[in-house]
Amino acid sequence: MKWTVETIQNIIKEKIPEGSVFPQHTEKGHFYGVKSTAFSTPEDAPFPSVTGKLQILKDESIINFKMNQAIGYVFKHWPEFTEANVMQHLDMAEKQSADIFEDAGDIGTKIHDARHAYFMEWMKTGARPAEAINFISADVLQDVRAISAMRALEKFVIENDYRPAASELMLYNEKLAVGGTLDDLGIMRRVIVFGKDQFKNEHEHELLENDITNVVYCLRCEYKFRNDFVLMDIKTSNQFKDHYFFQVALYYWMFFKLARIRPERCFILKLSKRDGTYKIEDLKRPGMLASYARSMIRTDQGLDYVRSLRKDNQRVVGEIINV
Numbered sequence: 001m002k003w004t005v006e007t008i009q010n011i012i013k014e015k016i017p018e019g020s021v022f023p024q025h026t027e028k029g030h031f032y033g034v035k036s037t038a039f040s041t042p043e044d045a046p047f048p049s050v051t052g053k054l055q056i057l058k059d060e061s062i063i064n065f066k067m068n069q070a071i072g073y074v075f076k077h078w079p080e081f082t083e084a085n086v087m088q089h090l091d092m093a094e095k096q097s098a099d100i101f102e103d104a105g106d107i108g109t110k111i112h113d114a115r116h117a118y119f120m121e122w123m124k125t126g127a128r129p130a131e132a133i134n135f136i137s138a139d140v141l142q143d144v145r146a147i148s149a150m151r152a153l154e155k156f157v158i159e160n161d162y163r164p165a166a167s168e169l170m171l172y173n174e175k176l177a178v179g180g181t182l183d184d185l186g187i188m189r190r191v192i193v194f195g196k197d198q199f200k201n202e203h204e205h206e207l208l209e210n211d212i213t214n215v216v217y218c219l220r221c222e223y224k225f226r227n228d229f230v231l232m233d234i235k236t237s238n239q240f241k242d243h244y245f246f247q248v249a250l251y252y253w254m255f256f257k258l259a260r261i262r263p264e265r266c267f268i269l270k271l272s273k274r275d276g277t278y279k280i281e282d283l284k285r286p287g288m289l290a291s292y293a294r295s296m297i298r299t300d301q302g303l304d305y306v307r308s309l310r311k312d313n314q315r316v317v318g319e320i321i322n323v
Contacts, residue, residue: 002214003229005123008165008261012185015259021179023172032179034172047172050180053300054243054293094258107280110140111149111271112183115234118153119184120165126158145273149236152185152271152278162230171254176297178286184232185263190206231255231263236271240281246267246296249289251275 024033030049077092117135122128129135132154133147140146156162164186172179195218205218217224233248247270250265259285283289 002211003227003264005163005165005187008187008229011168011259011261016169016171017196020274023170025083030179032170032172034174035180036174040097047177047179050178050247050254050293050297053178053297054250059108077086087275105141107143107145107273110143111146111163111273113137114146114150115153115183116167118123118150121169123164123167137197145236148276149271151276153165153234153269156269156271156278156280159228162232171251171258173257174292177301178250178254178297180247180251180254182231182255183234185228185255186232187227188230188265189225190224190228191225191266193222193224215312222284228264229261230265230267233268233273235268236273238273240270245283245289246293247279248295249283249286250297252283252286253290253294 019292020035022033022035024031024046029052031046032049033046054093096197112138114132118129118132121135134149136143136146164184166185167183169182169185170179171182191213204220205217205223206220207216209216213226215224215226231248231252233244233251235244248266248268254264256262266283268283270279270281272278
């Protein structure tokens with residue numbers, strides 16, 4: 001199929017109409033409500049997020065990080081410890097990693113918001129905005145981490161001829177009873193052959209597209225490429241975590257179940273907060289990863305059921321009377 005931004009957007013409007021799924025977040029976490037005639041669960045019992053449900057997969061690197069931060073604080077402040085303040089210092093040691101995670105989460109959210117605004121303006125006008133960093137919010141405008149990440153994003157879209165079709169698309173799945181927000185869908189160039197004679201300027205190629213294979217050829221060299229329909233998730237974390245793959249694969253599967261179209265490429269785009277570079281982490285077999293992710297969701301649901309049984313077992317059901 002020959003993919004265009006307009007084709008993808010029209011399918012989304014038909015299959016996942018605006019308002020069919022909506023956020024119902026609380027202080028306890030992210031939740032999603034769904035409006036559907038086939039939906040059996042009432043709207044006052046919203047679906048939990050994919051991210052929350054996948055927390056069953058514990059990340060040892062985070063556990064070790066928290067421990068190392070606490071130990072580092074103790075070693076640094078050990079001379080200050082006294083019998084009177086030891087509990088206060090231990091409380092501060094415990095909070096070290098929480099403060100770091102909170103700061104990282106805040107800047108990560110700001111970068112995601114800037115990226116969303118950048119892509120939304122692009123889709124609204126039909127032209128790529130001149131400067132991605134112009135979409136950074138004023139409160140972090142001078143933060144080098146945000147500037148680096150947005151420079152990296154701009155570098156990615158230019159080098160890969162990426163064009164956005166959807167951003168922050170909310171999804172759900174009734175069977176698994178989960179919801180989530182997919183970062184981005186779009187069209188992206190995939191080079192098949194670079195060609196021996198590289199032209200410095202793209203416009204120097206003389207291009208011809210095969211209407212059957214949708215492969216674009218250069219008549220002046222061996223250069224050829226395709227425009228793929230892609231699903232992309234943005235990450236800015238310094239530590240790359242295994243559960244990211246399961247999360248993105250589940251978005252891939254949920255989107256397919258709703259829209260009935262399958263992205264040809266699924267990947268995580270890592271934006272550096274340090275040097276303006278990016279890295280693409282492909283999900284080679286997203287369907288298989290999604291199968292594992294669904295098993296994790298069901299395991300988490302099983303644990304919820306066990307907890308409910310244990311609550312019943314802990315009730316006082318009678319009293320033994322000695323005769």
